[in-house]
Amino acid sequence: ISVIPIGIPILFGPGVISTLMIFKAKSTDYIEIALLLSAVVISTFIVYITLKNAIFLTKVLGVTGLKIMTRIMGLVVGAIAAQFIIYGSKALWLSA
Numbered sequence: 001i002s003v004i005p006i007g008i009p010i011l012f013g014p015g016v017i018s019t020l021m022i023f024k025a026k027s028t029d030y031i032e033i034a035l036l037l038s039a040v041v042i043s044t045f046i047v048y049i050t051l052k053n054a055i056f057l058t059k060v061l062g063v064t065g066l067k068i069m070t071r072i073m074g075l076v077v078g079a080i081a082a083q084f085i086i087y088g089s090k091a092l093w094l095s096a
Contacts, residue, residue, distance in 0.1 A: 011047060
């Protein structure tokens, strides 16, 4: 019962929504919007396949592999967060 409320904000929480809003704001034409939509669909499919095969992936990766993947994903999230800070600082600097 508690897995659903904990897992949903991580997969589709404020980070995903703000990322999509920023990328949508930077999209200038219909091709870029279509590419963004296709990226969302592909990402959703990859998440579905990953969650569907989570037990198999856990057995294949093992404890060490899971720790490595966790750190790699932490680096990716950190890079996105740093980019958000840069964009925000740049926007504040230009508006002042």
